[in-house]
Amino acid sequence: MSKENTIGKEAANDAIVAHIKEVINIEPAEQSYFLSLLKYKKVRRRQYILQADDVCRHETYIIKGCMRSYFIDENGIEHVIMFAIENCWIGDGLSFSNSTPSAVNIDALDACEIFQIDKPSLEALYEKVPAFERFFRIKFQTAFIAEQQRVICNFTKSAQDRYLTFLERFPGLEQRIPQHQIASFLGITPQFLSQVRTIALKK
Amino acid sequence: MSKENTIGKEAANDAIVAHIKEVINIEPAEQSYFLSLLKYKKVRRRQYILQADDVCRHETYIIKGCMRSYFIDENGIEHVIMFAIENCWIGDGLSFSNSTPSAVNIDALDACEIFQIDKPSLEALYEKVPAFERFFRIKFQTAFIAEQQRVICNFTKSAQDRYLTFLERFPGLEQRIPQHQIASFLGITPQFLSQVRTIALKK
DNA sequence: CGCGACGTTGATTTGCCTCAACGATTGTGG
DNA sequence: CCACAATCGTTGAGGCAAATCAACGTCGCG
Secondary structure: OOOOOOOOHHHHHHHHHHHHHOOOOOOHHHHHHHHHHOEEEEEOOOOEEEOOOOEOOEEEEEEEOOEEEEEEOOOOOEEEEEEEOOOOEEOOHHHHHHOOEOOOEEEEOOOEEEEEEEHHHHHHHHHHOOHHHHHHHHHHHHHHHHHHHHHHHHHHOOHHHHHHHHHHHOOOHHHHOOHHHHHHHHOOOHHHHHHHHHHHOOO | OOOOOOOOHHHHHHHHHHHHHOOOOOOHHHHHHHHHHOEEEEEOOOOEEEOOOOEOOEEEEEEEOOEEEEEEOOOOOEEEEEEEOOOOEEOOHHHHHHOOEOOOEEEEOOOEEEEEEEHHHHHHHHHHOOHHHHHHHHHHHHHHHHHHHHHHHHHHOOHHHHHHHHHHHOOOHHHHOOHHHHHHHHOOOHHHHHHHHHHHOOO
16 A cells, blocks of 8 residues: 555556557567656646746656646637546657757646656667557557547537537546636637536536 | 659659658668559549548558548538648548548549558558658657647637648648638638638738 | 539628626635 | 635626628639
């Protein structure tokens, strides 16, 4: 039993290995090599793991908790790009790939436990265990498709329908996240989401 | 000189090899193996290479010409998901991956020349030349990032700004494509795009 | 020629935003 | 422990960007 309400590194290892093995097969030796490249971290609520203008040095896997990436436009308005919960990856691909300053912030909405892998380690991993190229190829492919669906959904549906779609696709997430951030993710104002909810949830 | 105004298979081979070598290194043997998996095709204007409810069996690389993918919503309205021109890949990742019926159509806006690779061939390629996992990992990663930017752009900017962004990002494409399809891609009505243009281009 | 595809323009409507004010809750320092 | 600020959600009035509906001109093409 861990003293706090945390997963702990042992169980975290198991979780991420299971996550990998859903997609690719790896040998025990490759598995422990992979694990040796990860840094386990606890992150407090509201703590940043990436701030705009810094270079994104890690890809981050969430074992427990919830994070968001967002950016701030020229009018000072926050726009939530994505949420990430247990078993999701988050980062700024653009900044990570090119080692350029990031335009986005990533912070914790919950107390989180995460694994991080930095670029040299990931490159080494690709080199030594090419199956991980496949792993991330599939992850990015899926993410790309999902993002296309999001564009389509935004074009096709009203704010109310998008909210309902959000509830279906991320069940229970609306309990864990302030409402105005869901509004931001959906591309509407908090006021309008409030209005939408009173109508939508009446049914 | 080819008799028609086409690229021809020889030059097409060179083009796609150059495209691959921008991202990964491959041996001559791997290169000719790769080329042996591709089917070269000419496609007429308005010809489909994928229709909704069919399974997407190929990834398609465009050597010459312009294609679009789009879907038709419950009200019968077309929504352009993406355009693809020379040196772009197009397909329906979801249908291709899962061998499920596609929701989208892909057709030619121009007379096109294309290469296609089917799933068994691509799997074999991944197997024999793992560097292609890397190639497509990077392609999907880039595509994912671009799609995120698109979401953000749609949230942040007015229709006029989005049109100007479109002109910058796909220079000259507006000459090759009917205007109402650009409108669809931008998520606005053709009428409104017309209005936007008279204002925006006045400057 | 006549028809369909395409772009334009104008009148009206609507989905969502802006601005503003107000409770409820949480957190925090004195 | 209370006072006060900050955060969060709600509600309402008014405004604007873009949609809808409709009509019309222009091509290219069978």
